Amino acid sequence: MSLPRTARRAVLTAALVCVSTLTVPSTAQAAPLPPACQEALLETLDKFPVVDFTVPDKAKNTMMGQVLGLSEADQAVFTEVACAAWNTWATQNGQAVATDLDSRYRNAAGPVCNKFARSALATIKKYAPNVPAETREMERVAKMVWRDSTEKLAADATNADCRTAYNAVKAGW
Numbered sequence: 825m826s827l828p829r830t831a832r833r834a835v836l837t838a839a840l841v842c843v844s845t846l847t848v849p850s851t852a853q854a855a856p857l858p859p860a861c862q863e864a865l866l867e868t869l870d871k872f873p874v875v876d877f878t879v880p881d882k883a884k885n886t887m888m889g890q891v892l893g894l895s896e897a898d899q900a901v902f903t904e905v906a907c908a909a910w911n912t913w914a915t916q917n918g919q920a921v922a923t924d925l926d927s928r929y930r931n932a933a934g935p936v937c938n939k940f941a942r943s944a945l946a947t948i949k950k951y952a953p954n955v956p957a958e959t960r961e962m963e964r965v966a967k968m969v970w971r972d973s974t975e976k977l978a979a980d981a982t983n984a985d986c987r988t989a990y991n992a993v994k995a996g997w
Contacts, residue, residue: 860907871918
């Protein structure tokens with residue numbers, strides 16, 4: 825799998841359901857992802873068929889930077905067992921998660937950054953307790969990516985509403 829193609833998919837996947845944080849090895853790492861993780865990268869977007877939910881470009885790019893900067897230890901949590909458990913859970917729950925994301929996004933006020941941040945976090949909080957135990961180490965990394973990304977987004981925001989939105993959600997779930 826080529827890094828650029830899978831990395832682009834990973835960012836949206838992480839934004840849709842940050843609890844998954846299905847990432848790819850950084851360019852410094854040569855180890856390929858286990859087959860279940862490759863499947864997750866290629867198919868997760870299809871499992872969460874959102875209609876209205878949108879991830880702002882700045883958020884995608886910031887999360888990409890965080891994902892590409894993961895340490896070897898953080899990358900090591902993406903195991904065959906963890907990704908297989910994620911794939912099963914996403915297949916069984918993807919439509920409900922997507923519906924929840926879309927509904928929250930449509931009902932959130934303000935600019936896209938606020939709609940994204942608040943709807944994503946609310947949906948994550950709702951579904952995270954039900955994600956399989958085998959994915960908990962991936963969830964730990966997802967929380968770190970979310971926290972670091974939203975901190976950076978808040979610090980870099982020129983729009984006061986976006987700064988407020990990212991500060992409000994940076995603590996995560």
